[in-house]
Structure formats: structure tokens, C-alpha cells
Amino acid sequence: MIIDAHAHILTPAAVFAIRTILQASNGQHSKEWYIKRYLPEEELVKTANRCIAIMDQVGTDVQLISPRPFTLMHSHRVPKDVRVWIELQNDCIHKTVQMHPTRFRGMAGLPQVSGQPIEIVFDEIDRCVNELGFVGVLLNPDPDEGGGASPRLGDPYWYPLWEKLVDMDLPALIHSAGCCGRETYDEHFATEESMAITSVLHSEVFDRFPKLKLMISHGGGSIPYQIGRWRSHWFMEQAAHHPHIAKYFAELEKAGWTNQPPPPPPADLTTFDQQLRKLWFDTDVHNKASIELLLKTVGTDRCLFGTERPGSGGGIDLATGRPMDDFKYTIDRIEFLTEADRHAIYEGNARKVFSRLSTLDALRAKA
Numbered sequence: 001m002i003i004d005a006h007a008h009i010l011t012p013a014a015v016f017a018i019r020t021i022l023q024a025s026n027g028q029h030s031k032e033w034y035i036k037r038y039l040p041e042e043e044l045v046k047t048a049n050r051c052i053a054i055m056d057q058v059g060t061d062v063q064l065i066s067p068r069p070f071t072l073m074h075s076h077r078v079p080k081d082v083r084v085w086i087e088l089q090n091d092c093i094h095k096t097v098q099m100h101p102t103r104f105r106g107m108a109g110l111p112q113v114s115g116q117p118i119e120i121v122f123d124e125i126d127r128c129v130n131e132l133g134f135v136g137v138l139l140n141p142d143p144d145e146g147g148g149a150s151p152r153l154g155d156p157y158w159y160p161l162w163e164k165l166v167d168m169d170l171p172a173l174i175h176s177a178g179c180c181g182r183e184t185y186d187e188h189f190a191t192e193e194s195m196a197i198t199s200v201l202h203s204e205v206f207d208r209f210p211k212l213k214l215m216i217s218h219g220g221g222s223i224p225y226q227i228g229r230w231r232s233h234w235f236m237e238q239a240a241h242h243p244h245i246a247k248y249f250a251e252l253e254k255a256g257w258t259n260q261p262p263p264p265p266p267a268d269l270t271t272f273d274q275q276l277r278k279l280w281f282d283t284d285v286h287n288k289a290s291i292e293l294l295l296k297t298v299g300t301d302r303c304l305f306g307t308e309r310p311g312s313g314g315g316i317d318l319a320t321g322r323p324m325d326d327f328k329y330t331i332d333r334i335e336f337l338t339e340a341d342r343h344a345i346y347e348g349n350a351r352k353v354f355s356r357l358s359t360l361d362a363l364r365a366k367a
Contacts, residue, residue: 002328002346003347003350003357004062006173006284011047011067011092015088022084022085023073023081039088048100058326060309062102062360064106064136065097065104066093066138066175069140069176070177070178072086074112074113074177075114075178090132093108094106097132105354106134107173108132110124114144114150117160118157133356140177141192145188146183147180153200154200165213171214171215172214174216175189186312189217194220194221195221201279216279216281218285219283220276224298227297234271238269245268277302280349281298281302281303282304283305283327286325292336300341300345301344307327
């Protein structure tokens with residue numbers, strides 16, 4: 001089975017018309033009013049069927065779908081508007097899953113609002129998981145959307161959410177949203193994913209919440225490519241806090257970088273690579289060499305097949321004539337992978353992360 005752990009709903013055009021009216025009306029109407037007036041059922045049927053065709057084109061069996069992140073309005077200053085908008089998106093996902101229950105599962109968008117406590121998203125998590133059967137959540141690490149006011153993911157601001165996710169055994173896909181600064185949203189994605197990794201790993205998050213499941217979108221942003229910088233920072237930070245580790249590095253430097261293997265490090269010295277393995281990553285990086293670097297850096301047992309298809313990777317690869325987000329074609333041609341590695345990437349790791357995927361098996365067996 002091929003499980004695409006990072007995908008987004010194909011949003012009917014009528015939904016964006018609702019957003020325009022929602023922002024202009026300043027909280028005047030209910031979600032039900034918008035759905036009744038502006039979202040005919042046949043629009044959802046068309047977009048769901050189109051997504052199935054796109055999946056079949058590349059051999060994807062199941063997609064975990066969430067809202068399109070750049071549309072989520074998290075920096076909008078009216079919490080009621082954001083809640084209505086996010087609930088509407090999640091309802092569209094639920095209807096899509098109901099139409100094709102063996103092909104889709106929902107990942108809940110969260111009604112995050114810049115400057116508001118993170119607890120405001122809890123009711124929607126409960127609704128989506130307990131009533132709608134969703135299997136995870138989509139988390140924006142920068143709800144201020146480029147404004148500079150968002151706490152980093154290592155900040156205690158997020159601790160109540162981490163506790164709730166652990167209690168529910170619910171994974172979060174870390175994926176930034178829109179951006180009102182100098183970056184485009186594509187550029188903002190890589191920035192925020194990189195910051196998500198460094199801020200979490202240089203904090204107490206995994207000491208406090210060791211069972212927390214965080215999947216970083218787009219292959220971890222810049223981190224695998226810039227891994228040497230972060231390895232260096234990680235070692236310097238440990239040396240700054242532990243005299244015996246500082247002494248070990250000083251002795252290595254004094255030895256003059258000889259060709260002889262260095263003495264074994266202190267038992268309590270950890271590496272940045274070990275820390276990375278507390279996280280999960282998708283394969284959505286649109287380039288074979290980049291996917292290979294990601295797999296070698298974090299391990300095939302920490303990567304989930306993810307395409308964001310259809311999305312920004314739909315351009316054609318001139319070397320193959322295929323869409324750049326046809327990652328199965330690419331992964332099947334990475335020579336150092338074993339069949340066991342590919343099974344882990346395509347299905348096995350997703351089942352480790354998303355415990356609620358077990359509900360798929362009975363349905364697919366009957367289909």
C-alpha cells in the first residue's frame with residue numbers, strides 16, 4: 001500500500017468565495033449559512049473525483065488530506081472568523097473522506113489565531129478526532145504568518161498542545177501557512193520548518209513529552225542540506241555546559257587533526273543527528289539528490305512518503321518527463337534502498353506514526 005502522509009484537499013472555488021464574504025462580514029454569519037448558500041454538494045464531488053484521478057495516475061492508494069495551509073487565515077484578528085473558516089475546511093475534508101472512505105483520511109486544520117492561547121484549538125481537535133474520525137492535525141508553527149510575534153515551537157506556549165497530542169496519541173504535521181512579510185509562502189515554508197526543528201531540539205520539549213509525534217513537512221526545510229552547521233552548533237552548546245565535553249574537544253583540537261581515529265567521545269555526548277531521529281519527515285522535496293540526502297541523514301525509518309500532490313511540485317522534470325511530485329517513481333529508482341526500506345517509507349512508517357490508520361484495513365478488505 002502507498003500511503004501519502006502529506007496531501008491537501010482540492011478546495012472548490014466556491015469555498016474561496018465564502019472566505020471573501022467571511023472576512024468582509026466581520027463575524028455576521030454562521031458556518032451553516034455559508035455552506036447552505038455557497039457550497040453545493042456537487043462541487044465537492046467534482047474535486048474529490050479529480051483528486052482520486054490524480055492519485056491513480058501515480059499509484060497512490062491513500063492520502064491523508066488537510067486544508068491548503070496558505071489559506072488558513074491564522075493572522076486574521078477575529079477569532080470567530082478563523083474558527084468558522086477552519087471548521088468549514090475540516091467539514092469539506094470529512095465529506096471527501098465519506099465519499100471515498102478507502103482512499104482518504106482527514107488531517108484537521110486548527111483554528112490558530114496569532115496572539116491567542118493555543119488552547120483555543122482544543123475543541124476542534126476533539127470534534128475532528130472523536131466525531132469525524134480524523135487521524136492527525138496540521139500545525140502552523142507561525143500563526144502570525146510572517147509578522148514576527150509567534151513563539152517558537154520550543155516555547156512553553158505550546159506545552160498544553162503537546163500534552164494533549166500525547167494523551168490522544170495524535171501526530172502533528174508541522175507546516176507553515178501564509179506569509180505577510182518579504183517571503184512568498186513557498187519560501188516561508190522552508191524557513192519555518194527549519195526553525196521548527198532547531199527550536200524543538202534545542203528545548204525541553206522531548207524531555208517533557210518523549211512520546212510526541214511531530215512530522216516535519218517538505219523534508220525538514222533546509223536542515224538536511226545545512227546539517228554541518230547544526231552539528232557544529234550542537235557540539236558547541238554541549239561543550240559550553242559540560243566541562244568534560246569541552247575538554248574532550250580541546251584535546252581533539254590540540255592533537256592537530258591527525259589521520260588517526262580520534263579517541264571515543266564521552267558517553268553522554270549526543271549528536272544532532274541523534275536528536276533529528278526524534279522527529280519524522282516527509283519526502284516532499286522534489287529532487288532525487290535531495291531525497292537521497294534526507295534518507296541518508298535521518299534514516300529511512302524516520303521518513304514517510306509525502307507528496308503534497310497536487311501542489312507546487314506539479315511542474316515537469318525535464319530529465320524524466322514526469323511531474324516532479326511523482327515521488328514513487330523517484331524513490332523506486334534510489335539504488336541504495338532495499339525493498340524493506342521502500343515498504344517502510346511507503347506504508348510502514350505511516351502506520352507507526354498514525355495509529356488511527358488501522359480503521360482503513362477493514363474497509364479496504366470489504367471493497
